[in-house]
Amino acid sequence: MKVTKCNSTKYIYTPTCRHTPHQLHSKTNTLMEALHLTILFLVSLTVVHSLSPNCESTSHGSTLRVYHVSSPCSPFRPKTSLSWEESVLQMQADDKTRLVYLTSLVAGRSFVPIGSGRQIIQSPTYIVKAKIGTPAQSLLMALDTSTDMALVPCAGCLGCSSSTFDSTKSVSFSSLACGADQCKQVQSSSCPGTTCSLNMTYGGSTIAANLAQDNVTLATDSIIGYSFSCVKKVDGGSFPPQGVLGLGRGPLSFVSQSKSLYTSTFSYCLPSFKSSSFSGTLRLGLNGQPKNIKFTPLLVNPRRTSLYYVNLIGIRVGAKVVNIPPGVLAFNPNTGAGTIIDSGTVFTRLVDAAYTAVRDEFRRRMGKAVVSSLGGFDTCYTVPIGRQVPTMTFMFPGLNMSLPQDNFLIHSSSGSTTCLAMSASPALNVIANMQQQNHRVLFDIPNSRLGISREICS
Numbered sequence: 001m002k003v004t005k006c007n008s009t010k011y012i013y014t015p016t017c018r019h020t021p022h023q024l025h026s027k028t029n030t031l032m033e034a035l036h037l038t039i040l041f042l043v044s045l046t047v048v049h050s051l052s053p054n055c056e057s058t059s060h061g062s063t064l065r066v067y068h069v070s071s072p073c074s075p076f077r078p079k080t081s082l083s084w085e086e087s088v089l090q091m092q093a094d095d096k097t098r099l100v101y102l103t104s105l106v107a108g109r110s111f112v113p114i115g116s117g118r119q120i121i122q123s124p125t126y127i128v129k130a131k132i133g134t135p136a137q138s139l140l141m142a143l144d145t146s147t148d149m150a151l152v153p154c155a156g157c158l159g160c161s162s163s164t165f166d167s168t169k170s171v172s173f174s175s176l177a178c179g180a181d182q183c184k185q186v187q188s189s190s191c192p193g194t195t196c197s198l199n200m201t202y203g204g205s206t207i208a209a210n211l212a213q214d215n216v217t218l219a220t221d222s223i224i225g226y227s228f229s230c231v232k233k234v235d236g237g238s239f240p241p242q243g244v245l246g247l248g249r250g251p252l253s254f255v256s257q258s259k260s261l262y263t264s265t266f267s268y269c270l271p272s273f274k275s276s277s278f279s280g281t282l283r284l285g286l287n288g289q290p291k292n293i294k295f296t297p298l299l300v301n302p303r304r305t306s307l308y309y310v311n312l313i314g315i316r317v318g319a320k321v322v323n324i325p326p327g328v329l330a331f332n333p334n335t336g337a338g339t340i341i342d343s344g345t346v347f348t349r350l351v352d353a354a355y356t357a358v359r360d361e362f363r364r365r366m367g368k369a370v371v372s373s374l375g376g377f378d379t380c381y382t383v384p385i386g387r388q389v390p391t392m393t394f395m396f397p398g399l400n401m402s403l404p405q406d407n408f409l410i411h412s413s414s415g416s417t418t419c420l421a422m423s424a425s426p427a428l429n430v431i432a433n434m435q436q437q438n439h440r441v442l443f444d445i446p447n448s449r450l451g452i453s454r455e456i457c458s
Helices: 021-051 084-106 118-122 181-185 352-365
Strands: 063-068 126-132 137-144 151-158 197-202 205-218 221-235 243-246 265-269 279-284 294-297 299-301 304-310 314-317 339-341 348-351 372-374 377-381 392-396 399-403 409-411 418-420 422-425 429-431 439-444 449-454
Touching: 126 243, 294 399, 314 352, 348 352, 352 377, 352 422, 399 449
Parallel strands: 137 243, 151 221, 339 429, 348 422
Antiparallel strands: 063 126, 063 279, 126 137, 126 205, 151 243, 197 205, 205 221, 265 279, 265 439, 294 449, 299 304, 304 339, 314 392, 348 429, 372 377, 377 418, 392 399, 409 418, 439 449
16 A cells, blocks of 8 residues: 645824814714724624634645534534534434444444444544545545444445435446455445445444445545445435444554554644634544643553553542542453543543442532432532532653543533533443543554643634
């Protein structure tokens, strides 16, 4: 595989004839009013421009813009506005489906080689623009750190939407044969003909695809002969218009296929849900990565080497380290238990014993405020709670991730309801994207380490 890097105007009042003092004063007032209105107009334009996202802003070098799916720049934003409560319940439902998928992966029970599950792919959280083929066709692809191979809906796909990649219009496209090395690396490949075929099942849906290659461009960098899954048929539910950009550690992930260009290093800063533009960045390679950043080791689950495991050793609520039995958070490569960092889950999940301990300490710090629930959130308040909210810190070897309130509390638009934005999990801890917002998260795979530093990118 070959990789290539690719006269200011001034207002001058000059009297041309003689004026009385009254006339001069009147003309001066008129000029000052005109200038005042002009300044107000220019200021208003500046404010409007600053509040309106620049959806056509170009990426620079190896840095791409990252958009939230509900961004004004996203064609996937909800067509009908949901109430705050409906939005929260929908995100919880999506998270529940994704958690089932991730749990099946770490336990080694799933044979799904790519994708994050139909429901999750339909509702990605963060997307980037990629260009595929020659001439290039633009697609918005969902970031997924727990997926390897890219999943691209192709033209003619049965059950897909109208937003597809037309391989017949690309002179650099080619299908991969059964004997290709890439075909041997895909767990569910088959060869009914000469082309390497993939068949995936998830949640009652089946997806049929062919393994293919084409040129892929992110920002200004091109990857020649990039292998991906060209989706041909979906049964059991509609397929999303956007593709999936797999950022896992597997041999067919973007990280592995672009190794010679980006040295298996990338970082992102995810914008807040509350941002007016929902725009962050995905930074590929060593250039531009933060220098002053603390790291913690990445761990490897031999059952699922793609997932980014870290060693969560404790959680602090306020000044107190919560009393969580060490075995509850421990990494176990035999069972897949432990903690992963994931871009596709919205709300952090902690195994039951850990979540209960954190929740109870949080409630204790909140005093006598009456607790209510909302869907999967069991610690909500309908009274103002700002002053007594404690701090929260995730503790890892080598770094502490201190969370601002916006990273662990979710507020209704009216401010009348506030919930602790995390919940229990049966077997796996997941550090989700809400908790990662406005942090630079750096994946340094050659050195097997993960860096985290605070960065405002909303």
